[in-house]
Amino acid sequence: MKSIQPPADFFWDSYGAYSAFDxxxxxxxxxxxxxxxxxxxxxxxxxxxxxxxxxxxxxxxEGKTTFDEKATRQFINASENAKIFFANAEYLWAMPSxxxxxxxxxxxxxxxxxxxQIKDDSSIYFTKRDGIASPGQYYQTNKYHExxxxxxxxxxxxxxxxxxxxxxIKSKIEALSYEGLYGKPAPHGGFxxxxxxxxxxxxxxxxxxDKYESIISKGNxxxxxxxxxxxxxxxxxxTCKEKKxxxxxxxxxxxxxxxxxxxxFRWFFYCDEVKRRWISKTKARHQNDAxxxxxxxxxxxxxxxxxxxxxxxxxxxxxxxxxSKLVEExxxxxxxxCKACDFHFKNKIVHVHHIDPLSERKTPRKTTLDDLxxxxxxxxxxxxxxxxxxxxxxxxxxxxxxxKLREIT
Numbered sequence: 001m002k003s004i005q006p007p008a009d010f011f012w013d014s015y016g017a018y019s020a021f022d023x024x025x026x027x028x029x030x031x032x033x034x035x036x037x038x039x040x041x042x043x044x045x046x047x048x049x050x051x052x053x054x055x056x057x058x059x060x061x062e063g064k065t066t067f068d069e070k071a072t073r074q075f076i077n078a079s080e081n082a083k084i085f086f087a088n089a090e091y092l093w094a095m096p097s098x099x100x101x102x103x104x105x106x107x108x109x110x111x112x113x114x115x116x117q118i119k120d121d122s123s124i125y126f127t128k129r130d131g132i133a134s135p136g137q138y139y140q141t142n143k144y145h146e147x148x149x150x151x152x153x154x155x156x157x158x159x160x161x162x163x164x165x166x167x168x169i170k171s172k173i174e175a176l177s178y179e180g181l182y183g184k185p186a187p188h189g190g191f192x193x194x195x196x197x198x199x200x201x202x203x204x205x206x207x208x209x210d211k212y213e214s215i216i217s218k219g220n221x222x223x224x225x226x227x228x229x230x231x232x233x234x235x236x237x238x239t240c241k242e243k244k245x246x247x248x249x250x251x252x253x254x255x256x257x258x259x260x261x262x263x264x265f266r267w268f269f270y271c272d273e274v275k276r277r278w279i280s281k282t283k284a285r286h287q288n289d290a291x292x293x294x295x296x297x298x299x300x301x302x303x304x305x306x307x308x309x310x311x312x313x314x315x316x317x318x319x320x321x322x323x324s325k326l327v328e329e330x331x332x333x334x335x336x337x338c339k340a341c342d343f344h345f346k347n348k349i350v351h352v353h354h355i356d357p358l359s360e361r362k363t364p365r366k367t368t369l370d371d372l373x374x375x376x377x378x379x380x381x382x383x384x385x386x387x388x389x390x391x392x393x394x395x396x397x398x399x400x401x402x403x404k405l406r407e408i409t
Contacts, residue, residue, distance in 0.1 A: 004253050007261040012209050015266075016130025017096050020123060021206045024092060025166045029157050034084050036091045036109055036124060038117050041081075045158035048085035051078060052151060056086075060144075067143050072111055083112040089150045091124075096202040096216075097139070098131030132205055132214040133267075139198045139216065149180055149197040174207040182241070204242075213245055214267060219282065221245060224269055226287040227278040228252070230295040233360045245269075292384045296377075299358060300351060326367055327352045334374035340405035343376035351380040356396050357387060373398060379405050 012018040027035040032043045055078055061070040075083060087109045094105045102125035109118045128134075139146065153176045157169060180200035198216040205212045215221050221241055228248045238244050249268050256273045258264035264271055269278070277294055281287045336347040343350070353375045354367070375383060382405055386395040395401045 003250050004265070006265050010262055010265055016123065016126035017132045018206065018209065020095055020126070022166050023123075024088075024095075025169050028088050029154070029169055030164070030166070032158075035088055036106075036119055037084060037087065037113055038119060039080075039084055043085055044081055045085065045154070047079075048082045049151060049155050049158070051082040052086055055082070056151075057148070068108075068111060075112070087112065089147060089154060092150055093143070093146050093199055095124075096132045096206060097135055098128045099134040100131075102126060132202060133216045135198050135202075135216040142195055142197065145195040146197050146199045149199050152180075153177070153203065170207040173203050174211075177201070177204040177207065178242075211246075212242055213249070213269065215245070215269065220269075223278050223281050223287060224248065226284075227281055227290045227294065230291055230298075230357075230360075233357075288385070288388060292381055292388070295357070295384055296351070296380055299354065323367060326369065326372060330369055330372040331374050333369065337374065338376035338379050339373055340375055340379040340402055341409040343379075350374050350376055353380050353383050355398055355401065357384070370398075373401075375405075379409065382408055 013022065024035045027033050028043075032045060033040070034043065055074050056071075059074055061074055063070065071086075075086065078086075090108050091105065094100050094108060097105075102122075106118060106120070106125045153173060156176055157172060160172070177200040180197060181204065196218050198218070201212075201216045201218075201221075205214045213221075215224075225241060225244050225248070231248045231251050232238065232244055235244075235247060238247065252274075253264075253268060256264075256268075256271055258271045258273075268274060277290060278287075281290045330352045331347075331350060334350075335344070336350055337344040338350055351374070352372050355371055355373060383395065383401060386392060386401065386404060389395075395404065
């Protein structure tokens with residue numbers, strides 16, 4: 001999906017999560033050997049999954065004790081085979097997280113195994129820089145269901161003897177993770193996943209990092225789409241959230257700088273300039289406000305062009321262009337005065353509003369002075385707000401818009 005090219009010296013496998021993921025798949029899925037412990041025996045995956053289903057799913061502990069205490073109690077009489085399998089699956093859940101300490105990821109295996117039985121390798125338990133994201137508290141509190149999601153995926157993989165390469169396995173994980181996020185997967189081996197599971201998003205990215213953003217939180221994805229919805233207003237045909245996010249990224253990538261080009265490529269939406277536009281906008285009204293603010297800012301500071309306005313010109317990304325000459329002519333004709341509330345201050349501060357917003361133009365066209373109207377910043381915001389309403393297209397008529405703005409102000 002992504003079209004942005006990485007920095008010349010950028011390689012995914014130079015970061016721990018990606019190289020560890022590939023090594024995990026080779027060792028655990030293909031060779032059926034433990035990736036995180038020193039056990040040398042071949043794991044019987046199907047037997048392990050059957051036992052885990054009996055002890056962990058059918059024997060689900062609804063008590064209020066910690067996950068560690070529950071797991072220790074549930075698996076007290078489990079086979080070593082099942083414990084090794086569970087410990088590796090739990091590692092796969094913890095491994096991508098940047099917020100979990102390496103020691104914490106390693107300690108999960110010590111629930112059942114002595115310290116000298118657990119591998120102590122920095123390529124397995126790495127620092128924050130090498131993770132893919134910092135999932136929130138939900139990722140921890142939803143751990144039971146996150147592990148069910150992993151067991152479901154692993155049960156598909158180990159039952160398919162055709163999985164002979166890491167790349168073919170990653171393709172299957174991509175499909176299963178996407179289905180887990182957006183489809184309605186049928187139960188497999190008793191592992192019926194009902195909750196939203198961030199591990200699906202993590203595995204989706206790890207399996208195809210050039211196609212999917214490293215965003216684990218469902219809420220973060222929704223906030224980004226809603227705050228930047230004006231960026232893709234011309235693509236009402238898009239229904240896939242992942243494609244929406246990638247198109248937003250493609251179109252605004254070149255507008256934001258970042259000292260560390262690797263950080264920008266890996267975590268674009270978490271660059272300071274981008275993040276502050278959408279982060280913490282959890283309520284619909286705040287998302288709409290942020291979207292309007294960004295849309296107005298984008299129009300006011302759009303680069304100048306003498307050709308058709310609204311054109312998307314490819315540079316390293318895409319930017320909307322507008323005619324500053326027409327904008328200034330409109331301000332002069334309107335006496336630098338807001339046509340809705342009559343605000344005027346030394347021929348300054350006022351904006352020029354496109355009655356048919358540039359962001360909504362499916363094809364670029366010549367803009368005329370009749371397409372523009374001078375408004376103060378407050379009325380300009382209100383004009384964009386009215387356009388977002390259910391009957392917003394009504395306010396693409398100059399007189400209807402001005403009448404409404406005068407009622408409000």
